[in-house]
Amino acid sequence: MNDSALIPLSMGVPLLGALSIALTGRSPFLRDGFMIASAVGVFACVLGLLPTVQAGGRPSAHLLSIMPGLDLAFSVEPLGMIFALVASGLWILTSIYAIGYMRGAEEKNQTRFFACFSIAIFAAVGIAFAQNMFTLFVLYEVLSLSTYPLVAHKGNEEAKRGARTYLGVLLGTSIGLLLPAMIATWWLAGSLEFQPGGIMQGQVSPTVGSFLLLLYMFGIGKAALMPFHRWLPAAMVAPTPVSALLHAVAVVKAGVFSVLKVSTYLFGLDYLETLWTSDLVMWVAAFTLLSASLVAMQKTNLKARLAYSTVSQLSYIVLAAMLASQLAVVGGGMHIVMHAFGKITLFFCAGAIYVAAHKTEIHEMDGLGRKMPITLFAFLLGALSVIGAPPLGGLWSKWHIMLGAVDAGHALLIGVLLISTLLNMAYLLPPVVRAFLLPPPKGTPEGIEEAPLMCLVPLSLTALGALTLFFMADPLRNLMWTIFPGAGT
């Protein structure tokens, strides 16, 4: 099974899955079977590509050329490999969790839900493997459009308003800013191919380049930089597996992945350094990072707090990209993985608490630890990973980003990162502390016990994943270093 056949397969399988789910809407059992089968299939294909990429190979597949210089083509490089692995890996767990959750909460028209689910993974994998900015833009739009029905799933007035902001911001930024940026790049640099070291070096003057950088950074709405982060909390109206998908696996990761890809492969790190706007965007990211954490602290709703925490964590990666140092980019890449595992565990726990105890507010969680020990323990592990405490994987990525900051000469940023770590503790630990140490309030019904097994298994697996990543960070780090040929420290 040579590699170039694996790429179209890894994208064909979710599409076929979506189709088969749509067709077998009648029998839930068959449909869920197809769901899990396609998730596993995708993961297998992506895994198949890993050995060649680790060995430094770049398998690629050319699909179609629409216009001279503009074609849909795919090639796998380490950053894309990592994102695809994370996305398809966590996808299996999310699917199992979603089936359990949907059965638990008896949601209606689940067929449409699961079909859009698989189309979203198709788009995520496609973005990971995009060879040029045009293919990435196409699948970026497909991802926005396919996740719209998921956000607007409940169909009530509130869901409709949330979905409207969701789509408004995402489509607005992509058509309004990203499209002109892309066309300008095509016009000035002559091509949109992702090449190590970037394509703008000799072609685009720094002044125009800095303006383009602004267009790109704010154009990629999914990276949720202020003021374009509104869509993320607005998407909270969606059911929990969707917010897990949105906020941990596919949508946000696609955003920051595109930021990393654009800055390393379109601009190129050393060209990025010469642009004065890279510092500007870096400080905007830093501002987003801190203000989102402050806002998260005031939120009493658990899912809203996690949403704002995601906004601030995303800015870590944007910050890393803007530092324009190889160390920071490696840290950013690793952070995609660490944050994914950490955040998805938190979302799974929030979902499990909702399904089992119908509690959404943090002050209602007093004494829940006695009733749901596993969920809350997994919540603790997830929180520690997001904070970046030692036994969890989150530490390494923050470590590398800080090293990158020093390497890029912005020592001040280490202060910002430290303050943000303190803030993370301030808003992630209280729910755990309340659940374990405080007695349950008087009138709580006795019948609360652990969430159904279908929810419990995925969240404990992801928590363990976050833990093992602490020890297993090295292969990930080496894979990231292969992005920069010759560096390899």
Place this chain on the structure above:
Amino acid sequence: MSINSLGLYNYWIYGFVLVIGLYAVLVKGNYVKRMIGLSIFQGAAFLLYITMDKIEGGTGPIFVTPPQPGDLFANPLPQVLILTAIVVGIAVTALGLAITIRIKEEYGTIEESEIREVDRQA
């Protein structure tokens, strides 16, 4: 006092008739009056073409006697174009009037303002 001392008088008259026709089309509310204005406006266009074909000392482009090299004839091309344009004008007028009749039957009036009234009430 030869004919060409008229010089540009023809063009001025064409311009004035054109303006009168357009004024009637734009300002008048009555639909039949606007159709008449339209015909006047088209008449001005015909006048422009036919003033072009006149040649000093020439006669109509019909060879009653076989043509000698010396004599001059008016230019036949604009006449052909205007023959076509006249009948186009009458065709459009006929259709416009037929539609006006139907509007009178449906709305009971052919005044722009009254028609808008009837539409608003309906």
Place this chain on the structure above:
Amino acid sequence: MSLVHHLPILVVLVPMFVAPLLAAVPSRGHLPWLIASLTSLMTFALAIGLTGQVLAHGTVTYELGGWPVPFGIGLAVSPLSALMLLVITGASLMALLWGPASMTSEVGHQHQSLLYASWLLALCGLSGIAVTGDAFNIFVFMEISSLASYVMVAAGPKRQALTATFKYLITGTVGATFYLIGVGYLYMMTGTLNVADMAVRLADVSSTMPVLIASGFILVGLALKAALFPMHAWMPNAYRFAPTPVAIFFAACSTKVALFVLIRFDFLILMPHLPGHADMLIGLLMPLSVAAMLVGSTVAIFERDLKRMLGYSSVAQIGYIVLAFSLLSTAGLTAAIVHIFNHGLIKGALFMAVGTLVLRTGTSRLDDLPGIGKTMPLTTLAFCLAGVSLIGVPLTAGFISKWYLISAVLEHGSLGLVLLGAILLSSLMAVVYIWKVVEVAYFRDPPAESGGGTPLGRREAPLGMMIVLWIVVGANFWFGLDTRLPLGLANMEAPLLMGGQR
């Protein structure tokens, strides 16, 4: 009599030949529709053949009556005319194949033969304009197509169709006569009527004032026919009250034919020889087109009637085309030509979807169609896909035109940025007024009709309509992926028209 040699005239001759026959035949059942569709199919095939010839040999010429060109009338089929022919005959074919049920339900059985005869005459008129190379001949065929379209719009079901037709008639005739006067001035200064010959003889015209007036008259006349911004009042009502198949046919191609003539006149004749003309073109057309884009989209957002909304959206799209060619650059011209082709597809699909909704529910007002997405899922999905193409999401035809338009605009530095802002704002507005429909269609539950199951009269459209609708929506995506045809023709035409300029 080799068929290939006579192709340019046959494209006009076939509908011209059948129309009088069809009018004389008393109309029984679907016979007139069948004859019209077969003729339209044959014309479409001829157009494809002609395009093949043009792609192979460049501009194809044909002398009528055997007389050499400046003395007789000559046909000149340039790549742009071939593309125009494809749009016209394609639009007519899809509207006809889609529409018999809708036409009968809106116009009733009697006098259908007259209606389909005028349909063929409109088709003959429009393709006559596309192929001819003679300025006065364009006026005659413009009159044929206009008169035939007045007849068809007047056949609309509601009584407002009559007033809409009257306004359309007045505006159209004033526009045609302005064009006639413009050609008169050009003839006065050059002595010839053939477009190519006129371009040659304009070089040695000393007094430029009459020629400037001629270009002014032609510009205003054709802007009136093309419903460019300040003179677009007639279009939304004409499209709304006309029978739906007629609206589909005209929405897809009729206004763009006037733009085609404007492009030919401006670039072939006036640009090379008239210094004043270039800045007049930019100074006048560009602000108008930007205004058209913004006003058209804004009004479309607040318009509650679907057909009028699409009418105003057409005003905005015509603004795109005019903006593209008023950039006076090869890239701009290519963008204009490609968008003429793509807009025909997009608007045809959108109008067809709305027509299917109107056929089943009897109303085109958005507020009377809540939850239509559930009762007529396939049609509404087709509308959304065509809407997505209108917005210009990648992989659709709309995206290709937007891509070329933006890259053409970027060539103009700071002015380009302003235009870029206008284009993006207008396409974001398009997102709003398409999504307005999606929300009403999908997020409101259909009215609880008395009968059980799908509410009465709200079942899916007949199979024939669905097939044609989905073919056109598919074409939207096909030409989003495979752009060789429109691009090939556009790239062949742009250097011809720019004539050695930048």
Place this chain on the structure above:
Amino acid sequence: MITVLGLFTLTFLVIAALATVQSRNLFVASMWFCIFSLMMAANFLILDAADVALTEAAVGAGVSTVLFMGALSLTAEHEHVRERSGWLPALVLGLLFAVLFAASFEQPRLGDPLAPVHQHVAPFYLSETPRLIDIPNVVTAILASFRGYDTLGEVLVVFTAGIGVLSVLSFSPKKNQQLSGEGVAERVRGVQHHAILRVAGKLIIPLLMLFALVVQFHGEYSPGGGFSAGALFAAAVMLYGILEGADRSAKAMPQDWMLRLAALGAMLYIGVGIVCMMLGGNFLDYSVLSSKPVAGQQLGILLVEFGVGLTVSTVLIMIFNAIANRSTY
């Protein structure tokens, strides 16, 4: 002398146009329009355009006035004066006139032999027609042969107008619009009670039809041709309709036959073109019609002119019958 006559007709033209626009009573307005057309025809005559003068008189003065009168009898006699704000259009049009006035100084003088119009294409027609087509009336030669495609387009325009009027007026008027019983009879029966008119009319009608046929078939030698012949023939039938009553003229010239004849006229024109293609020439290239090209051209022109005359006359008659018989239709 000609200049004085030219000045007079042009000035009177403007006066007629102003009077038409200003008069409140619509019948008066249409009469003024008839005068305007006659002045236009006189002007064309002065400018050596005999064919156009004849057609303008027959079509502009004759037929369009009848149509206006017919339409007015079914709609309104007076115009309700509630004009829209007149000053903005007046300002714009005043500007337009100033521009036209300024441009006229750069246009070639009236009758100036050096004008470009007389240089390039016109001399070819004047010198080549005797050799190629050999008919005295160059206008008919150009009309039918050199620019035959235009005239074909023209026939289609008339045919479309005919179809249009038929399909627009095919819907029978709603009951309440029906004129009262006696009003109908009186209007439809025409002017029967004026004996003098009827006797004089009876004499004129056959002469008019004969003249129409002369103009039709003598078009190559004298001013005239398909358009004016068709209009004259239609004028004769309209005169009959007015004198004897519209229902009698509708019985004499039934609508469906008029439609078929109009279609026949158009098909004749197109048929001639296709026969030329069959015989190896281009579309409408008459020289292939017979052994000698000149004879072929003349045959082609004769046939084509007859097609034009047939279509124009039948369409105008059809329109007249549709409008005149509207209330009883």
